[in-house]
Amino acid sequence: MNLNGKKVTLHDMSLRDGMHAKRHQISLDEMVSISTAMDEAGMPLIEVTHGDGLGGRSLNYGFPAHSDEEYLRAVVPKMKNARISALLLPGIGTVDHLKMAKDCGVSTIRVATHCTEADVSEQHIGMAAKMEMDTVGFLMMAHMVSPEKILEQAKLMVSYGANCIYATDSAGYMLPDDVTAHIGLLRTELPSNVEIGFHGHHNLGMGIANSLAAIEAGASRIDGSVAGLGAGAGNTPLEVFCAVLERMGVETGVDLYKIMDVAEDLVVPMMDQPIRVDRNALTLGYAGVYSSFLLFAERAEKKYGISARDILVELGRRGTVGGQEDMIEDLALTMAKEKGLI
């Protein structure tokens, strides 16, 4: 693979996707110190919100330690060069949250829908574009549909005003050839002024390989997280990816040693549990299940005595999509009843 001379924009997820792994309890001090250190290391884009995006504060997903607004108002003014992005899932957050984020100084809005439901994003993408924000359409669980379907949905988002489209491997299920097919078709068919991005999860250990395949197929934005702090087995670990890209001659603008230090000195010590491809995270990738279900399934296992792996496999079989965290306790209860445990 020859990527020599290509340029990519890296986008850190440790303070948003990482919120899943931290049960949305990252402190304001941690947010500020990590984002400041990443800014210092040259990370161009950093995402900050509840793990489920703006308005994600809920019993269903978890009450965060602080509101989105508190996090954003703490982090944004501290940035020298990095820009801050916010995620928004229509059906969870609204344009009111979007306006709040803009008011806090967020530059990039990423409007996320399930990969077949892009038409729920029209009002949010339209509003972000109208406010002249960097507006990204984020198609989740991309492994569930064909590249042609992703393209059809991407075109809707572009028609609403998105200037960048992501194929998002929310379950960490995709293999490099899948990424090549999805990203390749988007790059060939969408206008050249629309950027293409890829967001991976490391549940099958494919974070780095998939992200390289994405760059080769035409993606210019790649998500990852420092030390991999993210849902499931985490996102593509950015310090590792930076080292690989440096060896391959890809320009990122990120200082390798500095980002290695952020990972080792700040992010790893903050982890509640090691972020790795353990049995349950592997099951997410193998069964094609939304990565943030991991800790919910593990809690249900403790509470009802049903194995998290069995719960996750069944959720995959049922075709659950992002946001259906409430299915986990419901299913665990039903399985426990069937087994006569309750």
Added chain:
Amino acid sequence: MNKKLKAVIIGPGNIGTDMLMKMQRSEWIEPVWMVGIDPESEGLKRAAEMGIKTCSTGVDGVLEHIIADDVRVAFDATSAYVHAENSRKLNELGVIMVDLTPAAVGPFCVPPVNLTDHARNLEMNVNMVTCGGQATIPMIAAVSRVQPVAYGEIVATVSSRSVGPGTRQNIDEFTRTTAGAVEKVGGAKEGKAIIIINPAEPPLMMRDTIHCLTEGEPDQTAITESIHAMVKEVQKYVPGYTLINGPIFDGNKVSCYMQVEGLGDFLPKYAGNLDIMTAAALRTAEMFAEEAADGTITLPARG
């Protein structure tokens, strides 16, 4: 004298047609007119085949028949944009409006929670909130009638096929309206609503999760009893309304997991989210008819 109230349905789409089928079984409401804006529409043809009068020139076209045909109740299944005008014109003629659009001109109506009050006050326009609201607010109210609810949250999961373009273009309206009604009708001090659209095939049945945070320790016995009683109330008009799991108590949190299977009249059974709207709307009109028949309320006078 015939106790049935005569009705007009505005909007001959899937919702309007489903409502017509339900209404033809009603002991209290008699469908008389179906109103649309396209003479070639499938919905108007279906309505004509089902034996009711049709009008293809919108609400204006049916106004002259309202008094002559003694139409007393209207169901608006069009859009929030035209609802206010439809309602004004029909209210002037003494027609009670049941609003299935998100317009929310009148007060929210969730039948087992506050319909009796609306009927007794002879509210001339009542709004049916949202599908997620109809499916979940009874359960919030079932908790809040036992003890104060500091926070109520609902998650509605619906099949992709059952979500029309209107809802998709303005999904914020669903989350805002439902959250508002969780507070106003459900009785929660703070409300939150989430909607998830799932494209699985075959389509999944509507599912709803309801979480409440009670003030103080929840009275488990009283809340459980209240929830089971409320489920029975909703089952009177939506037999497929089922408590799958719960109530589960965890500290101050009370959780219920519901499934809503539709009757499968015109809409498929999985579209319990649409069925509960049409069934609740019909139940609303029936209550007005019952109250009028037993003299509790007096409908607007007509010469």
